[in-house]
Amino acid sequence: MTTMATPTLPTVEDLRTRALDALHAVGFHGDLGTPGEHGLQASTPITGEVLFTVPDTTAEEAERAIAEAARAFTTWRTTPAPVRGALVGRLGELLVAHKTDLAALVTLEAGKITSEALGEVQEMIDVCQFAVGLSRQLYGKTIASERPGHRLMETWHPLGVVGVITAFNFPVAVWAWNAAVALVCGDTVVWKPSELTPLTALACQALIERAARDVGAPPEVSRLIQGGREIGERLVDDPRVALLSATGSVRMGRQVGPRVAQRFGKVLLELGGNNAAIVTPSADLELAVRAIVFSAAGTAGQRCTTLRRLIVHSSIADDVVQRIAAAYRQLPVGDPFADDTLVGPLIHETAYRDMVRALEIARADGAEVIGGERRDVGDESAYYVAPTVVRMPAQTGIVHAETFAPILYVMTYETLDEAIAMNNAVPQGLSSSIFTLDMREAERFLAADGSDCGIANVNIGTSGAEIGGAFGGEKQTGGGRESGSDSWKAYMRRSTNTINYSTELPLAQGVHFG
Ligand code: UN1
Numbered sequence: 097m098t099t100m101a102t103p104t105l106p107t108v109e110d111l112r113t114r115a116l117d118a119l120h121a122v123g124f125h126g127d128l129g130t131p132g133e134h135g136l137q138a139s140t141p142i143t144g145e146v147l148f149t150v151p152d153t154t155a156e157e158a159e160r161a162i163a164e165a166a167r168a169f170t171t172w173r174t175t176p177a178p179v180r181g182a183l184v185g186r187l188g189e190l191l192v193a194h195k196t197d198l199a200a201l202v203t204l205e206a207g208k209i210t211s212e213a214l215g216e217v218q219e220m221i222d223v224c225q226f227a228v229g230l231s232r233q234l235y236g237k238t239i240a241s242e243r244p245g246h247r248l249m250e251t252w253h254p255l256g257v258v259g260v261i262t263a264f265n266f267p268v269a270v271w272a273w274n275a276a277v278a279l280v281c282g283d284t285v286v287w288k289p290s291e292l293t294p295l296t297a298l299a300c301q302a303l304i305e306r307a308a309r310d311v312g313a314p315p316e317v318s319r320l321i322q323g324g325r326e327i328g329e330r331l332v333d334d335p336r337v338a339l340l341s342a343t344g345s346v347r348m349g350r351q352v353g354p355r356v357a358q359r360f361g362k363v364l365l366e367l368g369g370n371n372a373a374i375v376t377p378s379a380d381l382e383l384a385v386r387a388i389v390f391s392a393a394g395t396a397g398q399r400c401t402t403l404r405r406l407i408v409h410s411s412i413a414d415d416v417v418q419r420i421a422a423a424y425r426q427l428p429v430g431d432p433f434a435d436d437t438l439v440g441p442l443i444h445e446t447a448y449r450d451m452v453r454a455l456e457i458a459r460a461d462g463a464e465v466i467g468g469e470r471r472d473v474g475d476e477s478a479y480y481v482a483p484t485v486v487r488m489p490a491q492t493g494i495v496h497a498e499t500f501a502p503i504l505y506v507m508t509y510e511t512l513d514e515a516i517a518m519n520n521a522v523p524q525g526l527s528s529s530i531f532t533l534d535m536r537e538a539e540r541f542l543a544a545d546g547s548d549c550g551i552a553n554v555n556i557g558t559s560g561a562e563i564g565g566a567f568g569g570e571k572q573t574g575g576g577r578e579s580g581s582d583s584w585k586a587y588m589r590r591s592t593n594t595i596n597y598s599t600e601l602p603l604a605q606g607v608h609f610g
Pocket of ligand 1: 266270343398399400401558559560561562
């Protein structure tokens with residue numbers, strides 16, 4: 097027991113009441129079973145207890161959901177895009193009205209502290225607003241034709257049913273990134289959320305159905321299927337699912353990617369990250385440490401974008417480590433609903449075991465481990481840990497793996513080339529940062545021979561991206577891009593059109609035929 101731990105956790109009755117209040121507020125009035133009944137066990141990492149049982153989707157129901165979405169697509173694709181935007185606009189309004197309800201469910205099921213849970217719902221609102229604007233900006237290009245009296249252009253059309261598989265750690269935002277953009281693009285959506293977060297999924301489904309009713313859109317444009325791997329596999333293998341957007345582990349992506357490719361479906365993969373920040377001697381250390389602590393310890397280290405590796409110039413390494421360790425000692429760990437908590441629980445026992453194992457391997461490799469102990473908060477089935485700084489003699493072994501826990505490995509470098517090489521020397525390629533006040537170093541990091549990641553930042557951490565940019569990463573992260581910029585193109589098909597408005601029939605490339 098430490099002084100920083102929350103002395104008492106809420107009771108399971110408290111948590112059930114919170115969940116029901118939030119679900120009823122968003123308009124969910126379905127049945128929930130009691131713990132232990134057949135179905136998905138909706139548990140909370142706050143106490144490790146099961147709150148309710150959520151019916152899982154049967155094979156027939158999943159088939160019906162995909163069929164309904166496929167049928168709805170036949171009318172949705174020709175509904176004018178700005179009219180489709182109205183549905184997403186209404187969803188955004190409902191999210192504004194129910195921000196705290198949905199955030200409470202995110203805290204309950206994912207264990208996020210309230211501020212981060214609210215931030216996640218804000219991310220949904222942001223992407224809805226972005227998508228509404230996008231609904232009037234699905235532009236194609238007009239291209240100069242080589243033939244007289246001809247026009248060459250590109251038209252973007254809806255793709256079909258988009259299957260969305262999401263992870264526990266962003267249980268609502270990642271659905272919204274996909275659904276908001278897919279829906280304005282004229283696609284319909286079938287969502288398979290993590291089996292760890294079924295209640296937040298029910299709440300989102302209630303909101304999108306309400307939004308559809310309010311604007312007169314067919315509710316079948318967005319369907320929810322809940323269950324384990326077998327239910328997700330239906331989206332993977334069903335030829336009616338034109339695009340499968342899947343967020344999860346590299347292992348999952350390795351299986352899903354080839355299976356969808358086998359049937360010539362499209363995939364959008366958001367897999368693991370192993371994100372690094374370089375801290376150079378010119379860095380504003382006060383700012384850098386604040387950014388590092390949020391990126392490494394926030395969400396208890398359970399974001400894809402979590403900072404996992406710190407590559408510090410040897411001349412400042414001791415100072416940086418001391419500052420981070422001092423900040424970590426001040427971080428309140430405990431009940432994520434409590435106002436002062438900054439680090440909530442790990443999602444489950446397996447996550448805790450993975451963390452313990454990673455630290456054992458690091459120690460065996462000669463690491464110095466600062467922090468990282470389990471915090472006793474009075475409930476043995478909940479897993480609260482102190483964030484840890486792990487000084488590694490070199491970037492070896494376990495540092496190459498993504499462990500979903502608040503572990504920050506620290507390595508030193510001498511030259512910027514070496515630091516960039518270390519940044520890039522892992523199999524994953526999601527996010528990266530450099531802390532420097534030297535513009536040459538910053539530009540070098542962002543250049544073609546700099547960071548190889550999908551996200552490369554200067555003087556901010558690796559996590560907490562805005563929705564306006566395209567989100568995703570390279571290498572084993574899977575190559576997908578979601579949310580802002582021109583990510584919408586992944587949700588549409590491109591048609592190249594050549595129009596001859598002349599009375600002649602010139603052939604391209606100067607070919608004469610008869
Ligand atoms: C994720 O961890 O799967 O950049 C998504 C961030 C958030 C999204 C993270 N906006 O940290």
